[in-house]
Amino acid sequence: MAATIRDIKKRTGLSLATISKYLNGGNVLPENRILIEEAINELHYEVNELARGLVTHKTKTIGVLVYDIQCLFVGSMLHYLGMELHKKGYGMLICDSCNDEKLQKENLQFLLSRKVDGILVFAVGMHGKFLHAAKKANVPVVLVDRSFQDEEYDCVEVDNRTAIYRATNKLIENHHKKIAVIASNIEYTGRERVKGYSDAMNQAGLEIPKEYCKLGRHSFEHGYRGMKELLELEDRPTGVILGNYNTMLGGIMALNESGLSCPQDVSLIGVDNLPMTQVLRPKLWLIVQPMETMCEKAVAMLLERVNGEQNGMPVKISFSTSVREGDSIRDLG
Template identity: 40%
Template sequence: MVATYKDIRRLTGLSLATISKYYNGGNVLGPNRELIEEAAAGLDYQVNNVARGLRSRRSMTIGVVLDQLNSTFNTTIVSRVEERLREAGYGTIICDARQDAHSQAEVVRFLIGKMVDGIVVVPVGDDTSFLKPARHRDVPVVAIDRLMPGTDSVVIDNRAAIASAVQLLTDSGHTTIGLLAGPDTTYTMRERRAGFRDAVRARTGLLPRVELLTPEEVSIEGGYAGLRRLIHLSAPPTAVVCANYGLTLGASIAQNELGSDLRPALVGFDNLELARLIRPRPTLVTQPIDKLALEAAELLLQRLNGEGPDEPVTIILDTTLMVGHESTYQLKPRVRMQR
């Protein structure tokens, strides 16, 4: 049988109230502290957090809802958020929504039923209605990577991120640049495409042609097909920017299959492991994923303590352009044209 306060009371003669006080950092006299510690050690006692949660109305548990788990971005988020929250005594219940808005809504209900004290979410899409059960119960929510109106959010400066890639390419002499990005149905892709359009206009004076930024499926396959589509245009781009990790990976695969004189310059997004594997070393826009996670964790902890401003907070972090080997971004002489 597992020990409870009652067993400690039996061994120490103290009241439940005093024992509770001890376990909650209240004032207890030295000799009594020792009595409790001794009894607890003998009993292998451990506080029952379920009972505690019932009475105190804090389960000391938070939920993390991910659009998918299988990405370096998301595992890093989980890992960091979990680490920080466990320090603060919170358990982290993880839920993978498998890219499905419906199951995302279901998962939020599930978590609310589990009485989580807060939620961190990397949302599937734009619709925020799935958070209603949380709002209704005043469970604080922090969104990562996607800006959610009315919700605390931690995001990167997507426009500046893409602009930094475009700038490197135009500085290297490129005038026709393609973008591999997903459809405008998610905040992230919308921002990145808009950032691309603005940056190209600012640097070349012209808006990019529509076929240079047609949406692709956001996946490795999408990146592969997208790059091939771009290089087969009648006026192909001399450089391509990828707006996400999967697209970068797919585009890199397509690159590998091309002769080196046909390869456009390529600026990818976000994956460091990739960078270690590919030679020549690729040029990448990298997100401060750890920081994104930590900021989200801190923000949530604030909310859990009832702190922070009344209105929703938005934290915007900067990205870094990791410049790779020259050949990955410089304008190549157009061999075919010289023939």
Template identity: 35%
Template sequence: MPTIIDVAKRAGVSKSTVSKILTDKPYVSHETREKVMKAIAELGYRPNAIARSLVRNVTKTIGLIISDITNPFFPEIVRGIEDKASEMGYNIFICNSDAKVEREEAYLELLLEKRVDGIIFTSARITDTRIADLRRHNFPFILVSRTLPDVQTDYVVVDNRAGAYLAVEHLISLGHQRIAHITGPKDASGALDRLWGYQKAMADHGLKTDAELVKEGDFREQGGYLATKELLSLSSAPTAIFAANDFLAIGALQAINEAGLEVPEDISLVGFDNVHLAGLTRINLTTINQPRYKMGLMATEVLIERIEGRGGPDPVQLVLEPELVIRSSTKRLAG
């Protein structure tokens, strides 16, 4: 691999001059520029970004820690991130942590050693103290789809409470009153917010939220399936279910079908996230859309502002609006 010195020799100039040309500095004559460009082309010279990073103290790379790219919730976020990053001249290191604290910490350490310019955490489980550490050292980072109770940081989230409220209000507007909720895991802040939205919507419309109508799930099909089986066996079964995400809803769908019932004829169903498969004709789930691509895009934009020193002192906290997507899993209550 040729170096800048090889180029300089071949063009008969000093390496300083070559460097000036590569970094678009003024005060280099047209003819020497020509000579140098010719030498570069002939040698197939490619500037060494590693050496450049060392002296500039900037790597033009961003670390991305997500739990699992295999989870259909993430690819669109990642795509949004990578598109914006690439547009701004940055590359992305992708790291799957499986939402395990130790793995997140290990990746964090690695990314810092590799001197990434900033880090994006999506649905991070990492401890508050670690995050506070980063903040204290003024290291640029941003959270996507997670907030921190005590630390002031940049983040991009969707308004989970409002989304849940929308979902439940939709069901209420269709005449449903006995509405069940399958929650996410208790330690996910988003899940709690959705529960809150459910309860608020019920209360605002004077409906009782029977404790037996709220079941805890795990954000996966299996959890939705099991929770729904319990719900269906209740002496007074619900006429509608609001699941805290689409996977739970799909599990619910299966349990409902197995019980010989139909959606939406016998029971209405709403999910959350608007994962791609929710839109498949055979599923056609009414759900709450999260603008995932946009979330990734905006998070990256904010992060890069921070990295390049254009950000202000205050944290940028973007709360995007969710959107009700009505498909065919919900129906006006008969009678």
């Protein structure tokens, strides 16, 4: 027979009101807190979070909408978000949008019907209209990694434009003139990165041949095909910027197969220091996002909204990226 709140009353001698207040996260006197926690442990009392949710109007569950649960970057971010939410006593209800905006909208409805306390969004595309339903339901939202072109929400990202501007300049400093980019152009982050590339090239007075811009989906396949095409060009680039982690792995695989080598034939700079990067040779130059910090911040921002500690206008937080030095850039000077 499972222990009830009345058993805790009997054991502690405290009122049901006090015990109930404790169970619902309210403040009780420290000595009462100790008594209650001892009783909970001894009696193996288990809180019914569901029943608690109806009383507190909180489910202690955060919805997470991801554009693609198979993406390596997303997997790592979920790892950090999960650890941070776990620390705070929250669970993650994860929905995979499979890179499909229609499914993303359905998933949002699903999360709202589950009365999640807040939602973290890795958005599929550039438009935020689908989130109006969350606004209407008063459920706070924090965007992670990708913001929108048309709507403002709390958002945690990196300064993507500056990041790739810096990557491009690293190649320019090493006297490269023929620089190509392989990146995503279907969402905000990818587009910002391409702008950073153009900014740096224009500023240095370098030409951008159309065939040096390989734009497409955020995927391994896009990186593989893009690199293959670049290496087959008659006037092939001496340096290539690999605009995201999946694309980077695909690009390296294509280079490995080509018989050409890095940095002798092609110099490379990529994004994100994830597990596979650490065993690649030559050691890659990388733009590194502070993934763990981004996740901590996203959770903190969301919980402030959930707990009503923050009611102001949306805030966008752009972390800076750092550069990890490697051996993948050849100095042509």
